[in-house]
Amino acid sequence: MGYGYVSGNPLKWTDILGLVTFKPGPSGADVTGLQEEITKLYPTIDSTYEDLGHDEPVITSGTDSHEDKPGSLHNDGLAIDIRGNDKDESDNKKLADELQSRLDTQYGDGDYDVIFEDKPEEYDMLDHIHIEYDPDVPPTMREDMNNVKGDAYGYCPA
Amino acid sequence: MVIVRHSLGVLFTLFSASGFAFDQYLLKSIEQFDEFSHVAVERGSIFSCPSRTEECLIQQLNENVPLDNVDLFLKVSPGLIKPRFSTEIDGVRLDPDDELILLDYLMEGRSRILFEGKYYRWKVPRSFEKCAEPDNDLRYCWAELIRPASIERWMYVEQNHYGAYWVPWEYIEVLD
Numbered sequence: 001m002g003y004g005y006v007s008g009n010p011l012k013w014t015d016i017l018g019l020v021t022f023k024p025g026p027s028g029a030d031v032t033g034l035q036e037e038i039t040k041l042y043p044t045i046d047s048t049y050e051d052l053g054h055d056e057p058v059i060t061s062g063t064d065s066h067e068d069k070p071g072s073l074h075n076d077g078l079a080i081d082i083r084g085n086d087k088d089e090s091d092n093k094k095l096a097d098e099l100q101s102r103l104d105t106q107y108g109d110g111d112y113d114v115i116f117e118d119k120p121e122e123y124d125m126l127d128h129i130h131i132e133y134d135p136d137v138p139p140t141m142r143e144d145m146n147n148v149k150g151d152a153y154g155y156c157p158a
Numbered sequence: 159m160v161i162v163r164h165s166l167g168v169l170f171t172l173f174s175a176s177g178f179a180f181d182q183y184l185l186k187s188i189e190q191f192d193e194f195s196h197v198a199v200e201r202g203s204i205f206s207c208p209s210r211t212e213e214c215l216i217q218q219l220n221e222n223v224p225l226d227n228v229d230l231f232l233k234v235s236p237g238l239i240k241p242r243f244s245t246e247i248d249g250v251r252l253d254p255d256d257e258l259i260l261l262d263y264l265m266e267g268r269s270r271i272l273f274e275g276k277y278y279r280w281k282v283p284r285s286f287e288k289c290a291e292p293d294n295d296l297r298y299c300w301a302e303l304i305r306p307a308s309i310e311r312w313m314y315v316e317q318n319h320y321g322a323y324w325v326p327w328e329y330i331e332v333l334d
Contacts, residue, residue, distance in 0.1 A: 069264075069265075069266075070279075071268075071279050072266060073266070074266075079266070110295070110296070110297070113267055113281075113295075113297060115266065115267045117265060117266075130265070130266055130267075132266065132267075134267075134297065
């Protein structure tokens with residue numbers, strides 16, 4: 001499928017912090033419009049992959065290719081996709097869980113959402129880990145939740 | 159009767175006759191399928207409608223059948239979710255008694271939701287495990303999953319010898 005690493009052609013890649021060894025995806029993922037909420041995560045993402053024994057993460061999508069998905073945070077520079085088609089399902093899940101845990105610890109619960117997009121078998125080449133800055137649990141929702149009497153839904157009272 | 163409605167740029171076809179349950183949707187989903195232009199029916203059965211019921215069964219296939227025109231549909235048996243508490247999302251007031259229809263997964267954590275005749279793209283739990291923990295994620299767990307959605311992929315095929323028919327995705331062999 002021609003999905004080898006293509007570090008020789010980082011047409012649109014910009015390592016804003018100069019700290020990481022990310023590589024752009026095969027078609028040159030557009031990362032130029034990514035906002036700080038995402039770019040500041042690079043060191044954490046990079047170290048997570050390294051700590052779990054994986055090669056450096058490859059961004060396969062930044063602000064590109066989501067124009068037809070209204071509401072996608074990619075369009076706002078607040079989401080990236082990282083290649084998952086070079087790993088099995090178990091490794092991708094572990095990476096996603098670990099990333100979620102580290103981002104929650106570092107930046108607080110609820111700011112970032114990490115999702116392993118596990119495609120059906122015949123679409124394995126599209127597997128990826130999606131990371132987005134989505135702190136959009138409105139404060140009113142937490143108030144709404146706290147107004148629920150008792151713990152019928154298993155929530156811990158705030 | 160076949161009702162076709164357009165929403166969110168996607169074609170929904172709601173079948174209410176011909177052996178389909180009224181609450182089942184067919185969702186045309188060709189975006190990824192565009193990558194596979196050559197396929198064949200590898201084995202199994204062909205159907206006159208996207209249902210494995212006997213009345214839809216046309217015949218069994220014993221050999222590979224090349225396909226001329228193909229399209230991929232998701233058959234969605236809608237799920238059901240309910241708000242756990244009164245709240246508001248995207249300007250929509252929601253209360254615990256409201257019933258939200260859970261349809262397909264749209265990626266990036268979001269699902270297609272049908273509520274009071276309108277479609278929304280919200281984060282909700284699609285499995286019971288998602289919100290099982292006490293410290294569950296309010297992005298998803300503002301809603302309680304009552305019944306998961308069931309999704310099957312079917313291909314609609316037009317082939318000169320056989321005419322038009324439906325084939326479950328697992329009977330398809332991708333040739334390229």
